[in-house]
Amino acid sequence: xxxxxxxxRAGPSRLGESGFRxxxxxxxxxxxxxxxxxxxxxxxxxRTEVVLDAHLRSAWAAHAVRSPGLLSAVQELIGEAGxxxxxxxxxxxxxxxxxxxxxQDGTNRRMQLDPEKSVAAWLAITDATTVNGCLQxxxxxxAAGYLPNDREESNARRGKALxxxxxxxxxxxxxxxxxxxxxxxxxxxxxxxxxSDSNRTAGTRIGLNIRxxxxxxxxxxxxxxxxxxxxTGAGW
Numbered sequence: 001x002x003x004x005x006x007x008x009r010a011g012p013s014r015l016g017e018s019g020f021r022x023x024x025x026x027x028x029x030x031x032x033x034x035x036x037x038x039x040x041x042x043x044x045x046x047r048t049e050v051v052l053d054a055h056l057r058s059a060w061a062a063h064a065v066r067s068p069g070l071l072s073a074v075q076e077l078i079g080e081a082g083x084x085x086x087x088x089x090x091x092x093x094x095x096x097x098x099x100x101x102x103x104q105d106g107t108n109r110r111m112q113l114d115p116e117k118s119v120a121a122w123l124a125i126t127d128a129t130t131v132n133g134c135l136q137x138x139x140x141x142x143a144a145g146y147l148p149n150d151r152e153e154s155n156a157r158r159g160k161a162l163x164x165x166x167x168x169x170x171x172x173x174x175x176x177x178x179x180x181x182x183x184x185x186x187x188x189x190x191x192x193x194x195x196s197d198s199n200r201t202a203g204t205r206i207g208l209n210i211r212x213x214x215x216x217x218x219x220x221x222x223x224x225x226x227x228x229x230x231x232t233g234a235g236w
Contacts, residue, residue: 010145013115014077019142019189022178026067026123032183035060036126036206043091049098051089054208055229061087064123065210066231070185077119077187078214081233085113085211085218085226092133092199092206099133099198101163102172105211106190107146108162110221113190115142117217120188124180125206132205133196135186136175142191169195 013019027035038060043051054061065071065084074082092098105120106113128134148165163169175195178186188194190211199205215235218226230236 010143011115013142013189013191015119015187015189018139019192020137020139020178020186021073022180022184022186024070024073024185024187025183026064026070026185027183029181029183032125036182036204039089039091039125039206040204047093047096049091049093049096051091053087053227054089055084055087055210058089061089061208064208065229067185070121070123071231073187074119074121074212075232078117078212078217079233081215081235082212082231083214083236084229084231085118085213087211088209090207090209091204093204094199094202097198099169100196101169102138102167102193102195103149103163104146104191104193105188105209107149111226112146112219112221113211113213114217114219115190117214118190119212120190120192121185121210121212122178122180122188123185123208123210124182125208126204127182128178128180128205128207129201130177130179130197132199132201132203134180134205135178135194135196136171137178137188137192137194138172138174139176141193142189144191146191147193164193167193171197
């Protein structure tokens with residue numbers, strides 16, 4: 001497979017110098033907690049850790065990606081026309097190793113997202129804390145552009161995560177934790193470096209990651225054709 005053509009190696013972010021924004025809500029706290037209880041009940045037997053394309057599999061996730069406050073914030077950044085390129089439902093069960101290495105949401109072996117036309121969102125379905133695996137980000141790291149990446153060496157049941165090459169997993173001295181209450185959300189530049197730890201509590205931590213794109217945001221490598229889920233506007 002040919003390498004993905006570079007769109008933007010470095011530069012400023014529409015999310016400001018930090019490259020991220022918190023203080024958003026995708027649902028009320030009580031409704032998010034109720035949804036979490038349903039997800040836990042559904043996946044408890046198999047201890048499912050990652051559900052790909054949750055917005056195509058579950059009605060609640062299809063509604064979540066259209067949450068008015070969240071979608072309005074996304075449109076302010078990438079324009080009126082928006083679609084979902086991908087979602088990941090991440091379930092961190094208590095007592096199980098599930099750390100995620102430093103990575104960037106906007107690039108992989110199949111495609112690269114134009115940071116001017118895309119943004120990543122992370123939705124807290126349960127409370128996300130520093131002890132149950134909330135995100136840690138490196139403010140301003142998006143300015144370095146996309147970095148070389150590779151699959152981690154791991155036998156984790158969830159599979160091998162794509163991480164930044166030569167960057168050891170673990171807290172960074174410039175890292176900032178992003179704890180969120182259930183029902184809250186954050187937005188990130190798709191080049192922003194972020195990671196998370198395993199869940200060290202007795203409860204379950206659940207989050208939904210979303211990649212939003214505008215028309216023309218995706219540069220694919222080889223025959224890969226993204227399956228977009230249009231939300232607003234035209235041009236799809």
